[in-house]
Amino acid sequence: MPVKQRVVEHIIPKKLALIDRVWTNADQSKTTQTYMARLWQPTVKRYSFIKLESTSVHNAKQECFEHWTKHAGDIKDGRDIGSHHRKLRTFIDEFLEIQRSRARNKQITEKRAQVIGHHLVSLEKFWALESKPTLDELSRLYEIKWQNYRSVQKAEKTGKILSARYRNNETNSHKQFFRWCETERYSSRIPKVKDLKVKRTNAPFPAEYYPKLLSVTRESIKNGRNPRIRYEHMNYRYVILLMSGIGCRVLECKNLRWTDIDVRKNGIFLYLHGKDKERTIRIPDRIYGHLMDLRKYKDEHHPNYNEEDYPHIFNTWLSPTATNHYAGEVRRRWMTATGMPNPDDYELVCFRHKFITDALNNGAHSLTIASYCGTSQKMIEDTYSGLVDTQVYDLVFKNTPDDALTRNETPKWLNLSSNG
Numbered sequence: 001m002p003v004k005q006r007v008v009e010h011i012i013p014k015k016l017a018l019i020d021r022v023w024t025n026a027d028q029s030k031t032t033q034t035y036m037a038r039l040w041q042p043t044v045k046r047y048s049f050i051k052l053e054s055t056s057v058h059n060a061k062q063e064c065f066e067h068w069t070k071h072a073g074d075i076k077d078g079r080d081i082g083s084h085h086r087k088l089r090t091f092i093d094e095f096l097e098i099q100r101s102r103a104r105n106k107q108i109t110e111k112r113a114q115v116i117g118h119h120l121v122s123l124e125k126f127w128a129l130e131s132k133p134t135l136d137e138l139s140r141l142y143e144i145k146w147q148n149y150r151s152v153q154k155a156e157k158t159g160k161i162l163s164a165r166y167r168n169n170e171t172n173s174h175k176q177f178f179r180w181c182e183t184e185r186y187s188s189r190i191p192k193v194k195d196l197k198v199k200r201t202n203a204p205f206p207a208e209y210y211p212k213l214l215s216v217t218r219e220s221i222k223n224g225r226n227p228r229i230r231y232e233h234m235n236y237r238y239v240i241l242l243m244s245g246i247g248c249r250v251l252e253c254k255n256l257r258w259t260d261i262d263v264r265k266n267g268i269f270l271y272l273h274g275k276d277k278e279r280t281i282r283i284p285d286r287i288y289g290h291l292m293d294l295r296k297y298k299d300e301h302h303p304n305y306n307e308e309d310y311p312h313i314f315n316t317w318l319s320p321t322a323t324n325h326y327a328g329e330v331r332r333r334w335m336t337a338t339g340m341p342n343p344d345d346y347e348l349v350c351f352r353h354k355f356i357t358d359a360l361n362n363g364a365h366s367l368t369i370a371s372y373c374g375t376s377q378k379m380i381e382d383t384y385s386g387l388v389d390t391q392v393y394d395l396v397f398k399n400t401p402d403d404a405l406t407r408n409e410t411p412k413w414l415n416l417s418s419n420g
Contacts, residue, residue, distance in 0.1 A: 008035070008057060015040050016068050018060055019049070035060040037067045043078030044185065079185040088127045091135070092120050095180050111324070119173035122150070135187035139178055142191040146171075164196040171195070204354035205346060210244070212338040220334060227301060228317040235314045236326055238294045240351050245287045247355035247373040249274055250348055254322045256313040261291065272374065279374050293410050357384055 008018040019036040035052040050067050054060040071081045099113040123142075126149060127133065130141050150170075153162055162170075171193055181187040205213070217237040224230035239253045251274040260271040262280075268288045271280045291313065298305045303318070312322040326348055335343035352373070359369050366380040373380075 007038075009061065011061060011064055012068065016064060018057070018064050035063075037064040039068065039071060039075065039081065041075050041080060043075075044080045046080075048081045074188070077185070077188065079188055087132070088124055088135075088138070091181060091186060092124065092177070095177055096120070098180070115169075116173045116176070119170045120177060122153070122170060123174050123177070135178075135181055136189055139187060139189045139191045142174070142178075143193060146191070146193060147196075164198045168195045168198065203346065203350060204357045205244070205350040206340055207354070207358070209335075209338045209340040210354070212340075213240070213334060216334045216337045220330075231298075231301060231317045232323075232327075233330065234294065234297055235323055236330060238290055239314060239326060239348070241290045242287065243348070243351035244354050245290065246270070246281065246283055247352050247359070247369075248272055249352060249374070250326070251275060252374075253314060254312075254324070256322075257311045258295070258307040258313055259311065260313075261288070263288075274374075277374050279371075281372055289410075293414055296410065297414055353384075356380065360384055 003021055003023040005019060005021050008020045010017045017038045019038050020033065021036060022031065022033045024031045035054055035057075037050045037052055039048045039050070041048060048071075052060050052063045052067075054063045074081050096113070096117050099108065099116050100110075102108045103110045103113040126142070126146065127138055129149075130138070130145075133141060147167075150162065150167055154160060155162060175190060175193070178187065178190045182190055214237075217233065217240070221230050221233045221237065224233055239250070242248060242253055243250070249272075252272040255273050256270075260273075262269040262271065267282045268285065269280050270283045270287075272278065294313070298310075302310070310320050312320065314323045315321060316323050328347075331346075331348060332343050335346060356369055356373060360366070360380075366384075367377045370377040370380045
């Protein structure tokens, strides 16, 4: 039997009404009656219904007034009080659909939309652990308990405690979600949580271990157990060579295409582009030679390799898409094999830092390095002032020996045809 509903009384005209609902189950064996408070929300232009505990009209009217007093402020401010009774997943799904729409419109990357969704999984688990509070209450609890709750959590794959950098990124995604909830008038507050202090990873890769690292990468490629692994390790090795040779960023390596190489009469130039920055720089013949060695390897070891079908320099095996992730496990294994101390302390960006500190120690001017590396002079001086031995005063390659910039012959070790 369908639900029968009637207005018992308009307690506050056009704002608050007492509703009586009656329904009978399918076999007609039981009839149920309940009272509801109906509150009109002029800003969002819809009713909100709240189930009452009272069983008499007199008590139900009093309970109606209590709910009106509780929610009048939210209604006046335009917040949807109906959202108080919705599950967090409902809001998250709506929010993520907007992020996916932004990705389709090229406002953010698809990867960023996926990362936000991944970050919100922990928020939903926290919400369930705290007995599924309303959004405003969740925001309050988040401020009080979140950092302590997350400090003992471990990564599912590695079993390690979550890094401060990851937790900061996760918190930023959560704040973005809460800001959206406030904008949509689903909630009235955004949690205030300070970022954790992150240890700066600007230590350059130790120069004394660099030759050994290159030797380790060569052996790793030679001994790779199948063509795909050798191919991926080859990409990784040449990312290291490129970052150490011109100080580019990891994202700039990922975005590199063969068409970004421009051979002119006055030198060889490379177009670098990251998230919001782009520049064209002149590169040494040595770096151009590295890129050509990589191209030759791919011609010989990747089925039907060509620049049109595989435009990215660092594409994944049998795929035209750029490599999205360089395995930290492989990098740490290579670094450990060199015998260097504390290999876990060095991220891939340490090779960019190596280039910059080498240039500074060779007498390069901070302004010149900033221009070449696509950053600011202040960042160079603030970040690297404690890592240089000499005064900065000249050009990037001013004091670098000429033979260090010239192109050598393709290394014999690259002839890996016997490995398949």
